[in-house]
Amino acid sequence: MTTSIPSPPHQPRSSRRNFLGLVGGGALAAGLAACGSSGPKSTPGSTAGAAAGTGSTYWFLTGQPQQAIREAQVKRFNDANSGSKFKTTEFQNDAFKAKIKTAIGAGQGPTLIWGWGGGGLKAYVDAGQVEDLTDFFGQNATLKDSIFPSAFGAATVSGKVYAMAVETVTPIVLFYDKRAFEKIGAEPPQSWGDIMDLVPKFNDKGIAPFSLGGQSRWTNMMWLEFLFDRIGGSEVFQNIFEGKANGWSDPSALKALDEMQKLIKANGFIKGFSSITADSNADQALLYTGKAAMMLHGAWTYGNMKSSGKDFVTGGHLGYMNFPPVDGGKGDPSDTVGNPGQYLSISSKAGQADKDNAKKFLANNTLDDASVDAWVKSGNISVAKSSKDRLSSITDKNDSEWLNFVYDTSANAKTFAQSWDQALSPTQAETLLDNIAKLFQLSISPQQFADSMNAVIGQ
Amino acid sequence: MSGAGSSRVGRSGPVAWMVLPALAMFILFGVVPLVGVLALSFTQWDGLGPISAAGLSNWRTVLTDPALPHSVLVTFEIMILSWAVQTPMSLLLGTFLAGRQRYRAFLAVLYFIPLLLSSAAIAITYKALLDPNFGLGPGLHLGFLTQDWLGKSNLAIGVVIFIVSWQFIPFHSLIYQGGVRQIPTTMYEAASIDGAGRMRQFFSITVPQLKYTIITSSTLMVVGSLTFFDLIFVLTAGGPGDATRVLALDMYKRGFMSNQMGPASVIAVFLVLLGLALALLLRRLGGSTTASQQEGA
Numbered sequence: 001m002t003t004s005i006p007s008p009p010h011q012p013r014s015s016r017r018n019f020l021g022l023v024g025g026g027a028l029a030a031g032l033a034a035c036g037s038s039g040p041k042s043t044p045g046s047t048a049g050a051a052a053g054t055g056s057t058y059w060f061l062t063g064q065p066q067q068a069i070r071e072a073q074v075k076r077f078n079d080a081n082s083g084s085k086f087k088t089t090e091f092q093n094d095a096f097k098a099k100i101k102t103a104i105g106a107g108q109g110p111t112l113i114w115g116w117g118g119g120g121l122k123a124y125v126d127a128g129q130v131e132d133l134t135d136f137f138g139q140n141a142t143l144k145d146s147i148f149p150s151a152f153g154a155a156t157v158s159g160k161v162y163a164m165a166v167e168t169v170t171p172i173v174l175f176y177d178k179r180a181f182e183k184i185g186a187e188p189p190q191s192w193g194d195i196m197d198l199v200p201k202f203n204d205k206g207i208a209p210f211s212l213g214g215q216s217r218w219t220n221m222m223w224l225e226f227l228f229d230r231i232g233g234s235e236v237f238q239n240i241f242e243g244k245a246n247g248w249s250d251p252s253a254l255k256a257l258d259e260m261q262k263l264i265k266a267n268g269f270i271k272g273f274s275s276i277t278a279d280s281n282a283d284q285a286l287l288y289t290g291k292a293a294m295m296l297h298g299a300w301t302y303g304n305m306k307s308s309g310k311d312f313v314t315g316g317h318l319g320y321m322n323f324p325p326v327d328g329g330k331g332d333p334s335d336t337v338g339n340p341g342q343y344l345s346i347s348s349k350a351g352q353a354d355k356d357n358a359k360k361f362l363a364n365n366t367l368d369d370a371s372v373d374a375w376v377k378s379g380n381i382s383v384a385k386s387s388k389d390r391l392s393s394i395t396d397k398n399d400s401e402w403l404n405f406v407y408d409t410s411a412n413a414k415t416f417a418q419s420w421d422q423a424l425s426p427t428q429a430e431t432l433l434d435n436i437a438k439l440f441q442l443s444i445s446p447q448q449f450a451d452s453m454n455a456v457i458g459q
Numbered sequence: 460m461s462g463a464g465s466s467r468v469g470r471s472g473p474v475a476w477m478v479l480p481a482l483a484m485f486i487l488f489g490v491v492p493l494v495g496v497l498a499l500s501f502t503q504w505d506g507l508g509p510i511s512a513a514g515l516s517n518w519r520t521v522l523t524d525p526a527l528p529h530s531v532l533v534t535f536e537i538m539i540l541s542w543a544v545q546t547p548m549s550l551l552l553g554t555f556l557a558g559r560q561r562y563r564a565f566l567a568v569l570y571f572i573p574l575l576l577s578s579a580a581i582a583i584t585y586k587a588l589l590d591p592n593f594g595l596g597p598g599l600h601l602g603f604l605t606q607d608w609l610g611k612s613n614l615a616i617g618v619v620i621f622i623v624s625w626q627f628i629p630f631h632s633l634i635y636q637g638g639v640r641q642i643p644t645t646m647y648e649a650a651s652i653d654g655a656g657r658m659r660q661f662f663s664i665t666v667p668q669l670k671y672t673i674i675t676s677s678t679l680m681v682v683g684s685l686t687f688f689d690l691i692f693v694l695t696a697g698g699p700g701d702a703t704r705v706l707a708l709d710m711y712k713r714g715f716m717s718n719q720m721g722p723a724s725v726i727a728v729f730l731v732l733l734g735l736a737l738a739l740l741l742r743r744l745g746g747s748t749t750a751s752q753q754e755g756a
Contacts, residue, residue, distance in 0.1 A: 105507045123718065127508035215609070215698055272591030274699040275609035280590060286592060324640040426505075439701045 007312060019400060027090070043444040055350075056109040056357040057087045061096055065303075065378040066167065069371065077365045084357045104129050106345070111350040111358045117154030117163055117343040118422040121376040125157045130345040134160045136359055143363055145451040150416040151341040151383045156425070165341030166366040167378040169410045170299040172222045172338040172419075176319045177312075180207050180293035192230070192259065192326040199268045202293050208270035211292035212279030216420055217433040220440045222296050222337070223289035225420055226323040227256035231260060234415040241423055252330070257439065257446030259326070272443060281308070288312035296323065298338060299406050303379050306398075313398055320402070322409055336409055340385040381406045431456045493731060500724035507718075514636045517721040527726075529701060533624045537620055537705060538684040545631055545680055546673070552628065553635020554665055557695055567636070574629045582693035585622055609695050612702035619691060619703055623684070631676045638667060638672030679743045682734050 060070050067090065078085040089110070091099060096114075103109045104124065113130060115121055124130045133155075137144040139184035151165035176188055184205055189195045195209075197398070202209040211217045228236050232252025240247035247253070263269075272290050276282050284301050286292040288309030295301075325333040344366065346358045367384040375382040376390040379399060388407060394400040410416060421429035435452050438444045444452075521527055535690045573581070588595045589608040596604030607616050613656040642665065650660050666673075688707040691697065697704035697712065704724060705710075714723030 101506050101718075123505060123507055127505075129507065215696060217698075270592070272607035272610045275589075275591060275607055275615075275695075277586075280656075282590060282593060291592060426716065426718040430712060432702065437698055441700045443700055 002383060011374045014279045017064060029043060055111070056084060056354040057089070057451040058086045058112040058114075058361075059091060059100060059110040059323075061098065062090045065374075069078065069374045069378065071363045072374065072445065073361075073371055074126040076368075076370065077136040079363050080364075081357070081360070084353065086357070086361065095337050107349050109349065110346050111347050111354045112361065113344065113345040113347055115163070115343050116339070116422050117165075117341070117427045118418050120422065121155065121163055121343065121345065123344065123426065124158050125162050129348055129353065130162050131348050132160050132455070133162060133164060133325045133346070138162055139166075140363055146367060146385055146413070147383050147411070148385060150410075150413070153416075154340055155343055163343035163345040164362050164366065165383045166344050166362075167342040167383060168300075168375055169230045169341060169383055169406070169416075170338070170380070171336040171360075171406065171409050171413070172225070172296060172298050172323075173293060173320050173336075173406075173409065173415065174296050174323050175287060175301070175305075176321075177287055178317050178319045181292060183207070183321075188321060189324050191324050192227075192329075194324065195203060195268075196263065196266065198293075199263070199266045203267055207290070208286065208292040209268045209294060210270065211286035211295040212269045212273040213276045213280075213281045213283035214269070214273035214437070214440055215275055216278040217437050219278050219283065219297070219420070219437045221420055223260060224256060224300075225337040225417065226296070227259055227326065228253060229335050229337065229415070229417065230326040230333070231259070231328040232324065233332070234335055237417065237420065237423075238314075241459060245457065246454050247457055248453040249447070254446050254450060257449055260439065261442060261446065274437070284308070288318075298335045300380075302402055306379070306420060307370040318398075320405060332414040334412050335417065337419060340416050342425075373426075375433075376403065380405065381410060425459060427459045428453075428456050463563050464620050496724045496727045496731075497498065499720055500728050502721055504720040505718040506715075506720055513721055521722045521725040521729075524707065526701065526704075530704055530706045533616070533701075533703060534685065534705045534707075536616060537623070537687065537703075538681055541618075541620045541623045541627075541684060542677060542680050544620060545628055548624070548678065549628050549631035550635050550666075550669070550673070552632040554639050554661065556636045557639035567632075568684060570632060572698065573626050576626075578626065578689040581626055581689050585618070589618065594705050610699050612699060615695055615699060615703050619687075619694065622694070623687065623688060626690070627680070629682075630681070630694065634676050634679075634739045635669065635672055638669045642668045674741055678738055681737050685730055685737075706733075707755055730752060 030200070058074060061067070071088070074086050100109065100113065100115075104113065105127075109129065113124070115124075121130070147165050148169060151169070151442070152161060155161050155163040157166055180202065181188060184198075184201045184207075186198060186201060189198055199209045225237070232250060232255075236247070236250050236252050236256075238251065270286055276286075276298075281301075281304055283295060283297065284305050285308070287295045288305050302313070302318075305318060309318075312318055322333070322336060344362060346355055346362075348364070367382065369386075372382045372384045372386055372389060376387055376394070379402070381387045381403060388411075391400065391403050391407060391458050394403060417423075421433060424432065432453060435444065435449050439446070440450050469726060499510075500517055501515070502510045504510040521656050538612060552570065553742060556563055556570070586609065587593075589606075591597070591605060591607050591610070591750070594604070594608070595601070606614060606620050646664050646668070647660055655663065680722040686707050687705055689709070691703055691708055693704060695703045697708045707730065710730065713719050713726065
């Protein structure tokens with residue numbers, strides 16, 4: 001079983017779409033620490049109504065296994081509600097992103113809007129395109145309590161909840177090839193200093209220390225997300241996120257940028273990384289073919305490494321860990337970044353019957369037992385707390401260890417931050433990705449990076 | 460053929476009516492969006508919310524942004540270099556293919572193949588072939604092919620020019636083939652009698668006779684290269700850094716990734732003006748001396 005997280009070409013993009021789990025203040029503090037164990041009860045839709053809405057629509061992404069799970073959810077809803085069915089349309093990632101924005105802007109959007117929360121959701125909220133779900137969650141406390149609290153951050157804008165976290169939690173983790181470490185007779189890094197020490201050792205053996213799909217840019221960004229956190233703590237980016245002036249030139253930020261360039265200058269990344277894309281999964285291939293020793297990447301890559309990497313995963317060669325601390329850094333080593341979830345919002349332009357349908361779907365069909373089972377079986381941790389209960393049913397030793405690791409990393413994180421490019425507004429995100437690419441090319445200095453980024457803070 | 464001939468056609472009534480459908484299409488899908496883009500360039504819009512007037516601020520932002528001269532430079536670099544590669548090669552290939560021999564017809568079919576592929580497919584294929592770790596070079600252990608082709612600024616531009624040329628030389632060869640076939644054979648016969656060799660014939664008859672063909676083909680190349688987007692988007696996404704970020708890509712990124720339709724529209728208007736100016740300039744270059752041409756293309 002468990003072919004799992006198939007990182008289809010575009011999945012990585014979705015995964016970076018995350019948000020600081022910080023926005024909702026309380027949610028942050030609570031973190032995931034309080035994960036309970038009660039299953040997500042199928043709460044009856046509060047606003048039932050079910051007045052035969054014929055125009056209910058739901059657009060989502062293609063790519064297995066997510067696609068099949070989404071299709072099954074809709075089928076269950078449609079089978080149970082003969083009078084009101086959802087019509088679905090499936091898109092590839094990039095096509096979806098272009099199409100949904102245009103459609104919503106033109107008032108032709110679907111009833112259920114699938115997304116990554118964060119800055120993108122805020123744009124919908126500012127344009128008045130999505131329903132406020134705060135009351136919905138107020139009336140469905142059981143449903144609300146069944147979801148990891150940290151997943152609400154990216155769904156919250158100005159204290160109000162505009163989306164429901166559905167689907168999976170995917171933190172970014174440090175993967176490594178145990179065989180490579182055996183070759184040089186070293187242990188996996190326990191600190192940033194260890195990483196810098198390992199670089200020449202791997203290079204001497206002709207193994208690239210780190211694989212990186214640098215052309216995709218957000219792949220480079222994951223490094224900065226961790227370095228910022230480990231060196232200066234989660235508040236460094238939080239300040240930037242809140243639009244505080246000169247947030248990017250915080251001394252910790254500059255130090256992180258500097259450390260980043262030190263690693264690049266020391267040939268820490270595979271030669272030619274800036275022409276490698278994550279969309280083709282070439283970065284994963286470098287790791288499982290033994291050309292690179294380590295890779296910082298999203299949890300969603302596990303499935304592809306398992307299915308494409310021959311015995312890399314099944315033979316127990318894949319190792320993984322949370323990003324190590326930086327000596328003298330202020331960050332909490334349990335912090336992680338990544339995707340606290342994927343999100344569904346309801347269009348404010350939809351008819352009342354369709355809105356009621358959508359609420360019913362959210363309540364009954366997104367985190368029901370069948371869905372959570374399906375996610376866990378596919379090698380993912382669902383945003384439902386009850387994922388934990390399912391883990392014991394996984395018989396494959398490697399999958400079981402992996403899923404427990406992902407669960408623990410997510411649940412024990414003091415801060416589960418959303419990926420920057422998703423947390424920030426699209427304007428800031430694009431400038432950020434551009435400057436990150438230049439930083440990794442060593443064509444701009446940390447100070448220049450900070451200056452360009454400070455110029456767009458709050459835009 | 461152009462000058463006198465076409466103006467006579469313009470006056471006759473029924474023919475003018477036949478222009479209407481095309482004109483209507485052009486206005487609907489060419490002029491109307493153009494006016495829309497011009498209007499958008501004076502507004503602020505994220506593609507979702509309300510559109511609000513922004514006066515000249517977008518123009519000021521874009522025109523003072525150091526990224527613009529860079530994009531213009533890259534655009535012209537690719538335009539000029541790819542023109543310089545494509546024109547001589549297509550001219551020679553076209554002349555070669557104009558011969559009536561059977562094997563040349565067969566080769567013409569082979570040469571034509573790149574034109575049948577979509578730019579996106581070509582970009583994906585080349586990207587895979589040029590991959591520094593899993594591509595052709597490392598696969599066949601060819602050291603000189605194992606470069607970071609798309610990861611180094613100069614190499615990446617070179618690769619783009621190479622692929623553009625590879626893709627479009629067949630098309631322009633076809634134009635030249637047609638042009639060469641229109642040249643009256645009597646001219647070559649006369650030249651042979653006068654003792655002109657092959658080279659002399661090529662430079663004294665073929666090239667001058669192809670003047671309009673060259674202008675047509677160059678216009679297509681130059682104006683077309685302003686809109687190169689798909690190939691570069693898939694191949695390098697403008698990278699490494701911004702080394703291959705041409706104007707069209709800059710426009711897309713601003714509009715659809717940064718959600719800033721205003722500044723993106725400014726670049727769109729800029730692109731239209733640039734394209735018009737270049738097309739007019741090329742027309743001028745070949746305009747006046749029609750008399751010397753017996754046959755145009």
